[in-house]
Amino acid sequence: MRIDIITIFPGYFAPLGMSLIGKAALRGDVQITVHDLRDWSHDAHRTVDDTPYGGGPGMVMKPEPWGEALDAATAADGPAPRLVVPAPSGALFTQQTAAGYAREPRLVFACGRYEGIDARVVDEARTRMAVDEVSIGDYVLAGGEAAVLVMVEAVCRLVPGVLGNAASVADDSFGGSGDPGVAAPADAGRPEAAPPAGGARRAATDGCGSGMAGLLEGPVYTKPRVWRGREVPPVLLSGDHGAIARWRRDAALSRTAAMRPELIHRLDPASLNDRDREVLSRAGFPMHPEDMAH
Ligand code: SAM
Numbered sequence: 001m002r003i004d005i006i007t008i009f010p011g012y013f014a015p016l017g018m019s020l021i022g023k024a025a026l027r028g029d030v031q032i033t034v035h036d037l038r039d040w041s042h043d044a045h046r047t048v049d050d051t052p053y054g055g056g057p058g059m060v061m062k063p064e065p066w067g068e069a070l071d072a073a074t075a076a077d078g079p080a081p082r083l084v085v086p087a088p089s090g091a092l093f094t095q096q097t098a099a100g101y102a103r104e105p106r107l108v109f110a111c112g113r114y115e116g117i118d119a120r121v122v123d124e125a126r127t128r129m130a131v132d133e134v135s136i137g138d139y140v141l142a143g144g145e146a147a148v149l150v151m152v153e154a155v156c157r158l159v160p161g162v163l164g165n166a167a168s169v170a171d172d173s174f175g176g177s178g179d180p181g182v183a184a185p186a187d188a189g190r191p192e193a194a195p196p197a198g199g200a201r202r203a204a205t206d207g208c209g210s211g212m213a214g215l216l217e218g219p220v221y222t223k224p225r226v227w228r229g230r231e232v233p234p235v236l237l238s239g240d241h242g243a244i245a246r247w248r249r250d251a252a253l254s255r256t257a258a259m260r261p262e263l264i265h266r267l268d269p270a271s272l273n274d275r276d277r278e279v280l281s282r283a284g285f286p287m288h289p290e291d292m293a294h
Helices: 010-018 019-027 063-075 097-102 118-127 144-156 167-171 202-208 243-259 262-264 275-280
Strands: 001-006 032-038 084-092 104-110 130-135
Touching: 001 063, 001 097, 001 202, 010 019, 010 032, 010 144, 019 032, 019 144, 063 104, 084 097, 084 118, 084 144, 097 144, 097 275, 104 144, 118 130, 118 144, 130 144, 243 262, 243 275
Parallel strands: 001 032, 001 104, 084 104, 084 130
Antiparallel strands: none
């Protein structure tokens, strides 16, 4: 995957040289290029902003440098790019968005500052490439850089080869929502189903159809078995992969019901078995699929 980022603060992206993404870049699994928007300014002060038409506070990013920067960043041979413009007024970025972007061969991110980018830049770009205006949440940042860091990290960890253990993606919160590196099983079975060889993690994935699809992941534990008098849930030590998968599914349903009840309403009732409905009922949600379908 090729990623181009256009910004007035190239130094903001130094963290992309670290950790998983830094290693993926060294291996060539992702190729990230950061461009300084001011390289396409045309005055001694390298100006990229001006006062807003219609008055009002703040400054607006000028269209000329943006137009030229996008021309340059998208000019290279190769697959058509998708332009991603972070904006608090954009569509919400989710794990599904990340999975979709991970399948794109080429992404260009345009980091706005001040009151944003002159709207004609996006209008004009739409005539020659796919363009998404995307928000990372209902709050306002000072600029698009932090939002792009978030998106690039969420996307790159879904690019095949970037994560050491691709199966862990399907176990993540919201997992199985289209991860390109982990094939979703066709049968969309149940946690009670006989687990495949490979352990409880795969069992949780395969047995629940698409892992944590639509759910938050439950608690996780590691050694020691007892810490400050607190024991790891015994089922996790049982070696019974089916029971472990069921426990994880129960924990995910309970946590989602408690923390993000709106996600429970969005579940496909057909994806729930009797045990799921029992767990949800205890968490205060209706047992019957038809009651949940709204
Ligand atoms: N006046 C704009 C508005 O109210 O929609 C906010 C501009 S904000 C101060 C400057 C830049 O930060 C935006 O152009 C965008 O690139 C970025 N930004 C701020 N909040 C964001 C969010 N929640 N998601 C994505 N980008 C955001």
